[in-house]
Amino acid sequence: xxxxxAQRLTLFLLLAPAILWLGLLIVLPHxxxxxxxxxxxxxxxxxxxxxxxxxxxxxxxxxxxxxxxTAFMSILxxxxxxxxxxxxxxxxxxxxxxxxxxxxxxxxLLPFWVSELVRTLGWMMLLRETGVVSYxxxxxxxxxxxxxxxxxxxxxILGLVYGGLLFMIVPLANALExxxxxxxxxxxxxxxxxxxxxxxxxxxxxxxxxxxGCIIVFMLTVGNFATPVLLGGKNGLWFTEQIYAQFITRFNxxxxxxxxxxxxxxxxxxxxxxxxxxxxxxGTTLKQA
Amino acid sequence: xxxxxxxxxxxxxxxxxFLFAPLLIVAIFAFNASPFPSPPWRGFTLEWFTGSGxxxxxxxxxxxPVWLSSIGNSFKVAIPVALLAVLVGTVNAWVLERAEFRGxxxxxxxxxxxxxxxxxxLGISILAFFSRLAxxxxxxxxxxxxxxRPGLSLVILGQLSFILTISTLIIAARLRKFDRSLEEAAFDxxxxxxxxxxxxxxxxxxxxxxxxxxxxxxxxFENFNTTLMLVGSDAxxxxxxxxxxxxGATPAINAVSLLxxxxxxxxxxxxxxxxxxxx
Numbered sequence: 001x002x003x004x005x006a007q008r009l010t011l012f013l014l015l016a017p018a019i020l021w022l023g024l025l026i027v028l029p030h031x032x033x034x035x036x037x038x039x040x041x042x043x044x045x046x047x048x049x050x051x052x053x054x055x056x057x058x059x060x061x062x063x064x065x066x067x068x069x070t071a072f073m074s075i076l077x078x079x080x081x082x083x084x085x086x087x088x089x090x091x092x093x094x095x096x097x098x099x100x101x102x103x104x105x106x107x108x109l110l111p112f113w114v115s116e117l118v119r120t121l122g123w124m125m126l127l128r129e130t131g132v133v134s135y136x137x138x139x140x141x142x143x144x145x146x147x148x149x150x151x152x153x154x155x156x157i158l159g160l161v162y163g164g165l166l167f168m169i170v171p172l173a174n175a176l177e178x179x180x181x182x183x184x185x186x187x188x189x190x191x192x193x194x195x196x197x198x199x200x201x202x203x204x205x206x207x208x209x210x211x212x213g214c215i216i217v218f219m220l221t222v223g224n225f226a227t228p229v230l231l232g233g234k235n236g237l238w239f240t241e242q243i244y245a246q247f248i249t250r251f252n253x254x255x256x257x258x259x260x261x262x263x264x265x266x267x268x269x270x271x272x273x274x275x276x277x278x279x280x281x282x283g284t285t286l287k288q289a
Numbered sequence: 290x291x292x293x294x295x296x297x298x299x300x301x302x303x304x305x306x307f308l309f310a311p312l313l314i315v316a317i318f319a320f321n322a323s324p325f326p327s328p329p330w331r332g333f334t335l336e337w338f339t340g341s342g343x344x345x346x347x348x349x350x351x352x353x354p355v356w357l358s359s360i361g362n363s364f365k366v367a368i369p370v371a372l373l374a375v376l377v378g379t380v381n382a383w384v385l386e387r388a389e390f391r392g393x394x395x396x397x398x399x400x401x402x403x404x405x406x407x408x409x410x411l412g413i414s415i416l417a418f419f420s421r422l423a424x425x426x427x428x429x430x431x432x433x434x435x436x437x438r439p440g441l442s443l444v445i446l447g448q449l450s451f452i453l454t455i456s457t458l459i460i461a462a463r464l465r466k467f468d469r470s471l472e473e474a475a476f477d478x479x480x481x482x483x484x485x486x487x488x489x490x491x492x493x494x495x496x497x498x499x500x501x502x503x504x505x506x507x508x509x510f511e512n513f514n515t516t517l518m519l520v521g522s523d524a525x526x527x528x529x530x531x532x533x534x535x536x537g538a539t540p541a542i543n544a545v546s547l548l549x550x551x552x553x554x555x556x557x558x559x560x561x562x563x564x565x566x567x568x
Contacts, residue, residue, distance in 0.1 A: 014384050015396075017377045022399050025450035026406075029414035036417055084304075091301055095293050104301075106561075111308055113557045115511040117530045118546040122311020124534065125318060125326060132314055135328040165308070223407025225514050230534055240409045240514070247413050247518065257417060260410045267407055 030264075036257035053258035063242060063259075070239040071266055074221040077157055081164040081217050082210065088165075089172030089209075090202070094179070105173065112166040120230050123159050124150060127231075151233035159227040164217035171216070175209025176202070211278045215271050222267050239263055312550065319543035326540040337544040347539045356545055359529035365441055366516075366525055367509035370448050374505035375498050377449075378456030385457070386464045403451040412518025415447045440521035447515045452508050456501040463497035503560045507553060 040050040057063045092104050111119060126132050127149040137143040149155060179202065187197040203210070228238035243263065246256030318326050322334035324345045334340075335349075342348035350356045385397055403411065416439065423437035436442040467490065475485045491498075513527045520528050526545070533542050 011388055011390060014380055014388060015390075017380050018384060018396065018400065021377060021381075021449070021453055022396075022402075024418075025415060025446060026399075026403055029411075029418035030406075032418040032421060033410075033414045087297060087300055088304055091293065091297065107305060108308070110554070110557070111312055113507065113553045114312060114550050115527060115530075115546075115553075116513060117511075117527050117534070118315060118549060119311055121530070121534060121542065121546060122313075122315045125314050126311060128327070130325070130327040132328055162307075162311075219405060219407065223409055223514065225409055225517065226531060230531075240407070243409055243413060244517070247416070253417060256413060260413050263407055264410050268405065271405055 033257040033260050036254050037261045038258075039254050041254070047254070053255050054262075056255060057258060057262065066237050066242055067239050067262065067266070069237060070222060071270075073153070073157065073160075074218055075270075077160045077164060077221045078214050078218045080157065081161050081168045082214060084161065085165055085168035085172055085213070089169045089176055089206075092169070093173045093176035094181075105170075108166055108169050116163060116226055119162065120159060120227055123155070123162070123231060127155055127158075150231060151235055153232070153235065156228050156232040156236055156238075159231040160221050160224060163224070163227060164221060167216045167220060168213035171209040171212040172206060173209075175206045175212075179205045207278060211274055215274045218270055218274075219267055222263065222270075315543050315546045316550065318540055319547045321540055321543075324539060326538060326543050337540045338548075345539065347541060350541050350544045350548065353541060355529065356541065359524050359526045360545075362441060362523045363510055363525040363527075365523075366444050366448065367506050369445050370452060370509040371502045371505040373445075373449055374452050374456035375460075375502045377453055378460045378501050379494070379498065381453070381457040382461035382464045385461045400454055400457055403454045406451070408451070408512070408514030409518060411450055412447055412515040415443065415450060415515075416518050419443060419446070438521065439519055441523055441525075443519040443521075444516050444525065447519045448509050448512050451515070452505045455508065456505050459501040459504065460494060460497045463494055467493055500560055503556050507556055510549075510553075 037053055038049055038051065039047040040052040042048045057067070088108070092101060092108075096104050124131070128134070129146045129148040129150070131149070133149060134143070134147045137147055138145075183201060183205075184197060187201045192200065223240060225238065225240040225244065228236040229241055230236075232238070239259065240263065243256050243259045246252045246259060319337055320333050320335070321330055322332040322336065323329075324347065336345060337349045339351050340349035341352050347353075381400065385393070385400075419437045423434045426437070427434055471489055471493075472485055475489050480488070510525075511527060513531065516525060516528060517531070524532070526549070530542060530545065
């Protein structure tokens, strides 16, 4: 179809902001760090193409261990979040009615409108040596000296699970919402136990929500910075911290860019794998959330 | 499945306690008359909000230049981000819903992409790219281009990179529901294109424009990961909070947090109301 020049110009003008946005803020910057990650310093202020930054990652145990640890803990956090959130989502979607339902969902949303840092501050005040839990434990006589609950893996996992819950509950509840009560009834009538009905009917039906929730929680967890650093302290060891250290503290941008590419790769790989295993597309998945 | 067991109910109750415990603790200790944000309770005070520092040696939020300037910086970032998010988001929504051209599906997918990039990576890539751009342009133009260096302008660009996706999605969802016969009727009645836009289409989009603006405002105010990589010497609120939390803060940080919660609660309820009006 031939278009009039005026129409073409209008289309071009309408497209311009999107192209500027995606080009200048997304595509070119990523090309830049890709190129940067393959450059190595051969002399002061002179850089050449090379794989040294990636080799450095594989030869320095601190780097790849932190990477593996981040990946592993993120998967653990995602699984924990799913297990914790499922009964809540099921209750909101299937049991609660009318006002109670709206109320429960709203109460879930509220804490997540508040800054991540405020939530982390709350956990720090609860868990640290001079914090509320330690104080209560001493007050009731369960401990005779201050208890440090912060700066360990448990605290990091707790903080990350807390931060991920909403992003799991909402897609789960949306998916469970559409489950026909009659189907569940039929399952019971055919002699299925609670467990069988849950495993054979409810969970398969919720699968799109489960995938969407897991992908979002995993992405947020892997890319988190403040929670592991603040709740884990020196023991936090999160990969984003390594990127920050290379970029801001050591000013070794090529190395930091290589780390950034690796994090992007990890995050995209898991998202792709999750979508592939369940045969869903990114668009529908994001819509679930 | 419709008769929840007691254990299930108890779990739900415990869950909500777990959800709100950290926020309640933060809020309560904003009023503790102690120089440290920790128990024991030493009595009620408003010193951490309005105090001049006479009582505990450290000032309250509303008199402390550090907190005030970082709140100001947050606004300097959030307001342009929200305005641009609505403006560009509307144009993008138009492109997605109304325009026909080759590669539209590809463009729509590209627009979702920023959501799956970790915020830290967005931050470093924009930092690296704009530094190169600044170096090149400065050599060429022989002037300093400070707005391309880490600072509030770069923070605005960094936050826009993913907030634009959100605002586009919100506005496009509303535009999809628009009944185009309304526009046609207006054209038939002799209205010009701009007039139709101003009197028919934009009023219909209004709830989503307000909604997208508020969501952008909130996301900008709270963004930490991308912002951290792009800040210069003027720190927005989350960056200042992060610094204080690492060093050990006074209960002034609780007071800031409580103000933030109230502000966010206010904005969220406006948003909930506009969302309701939309249905």
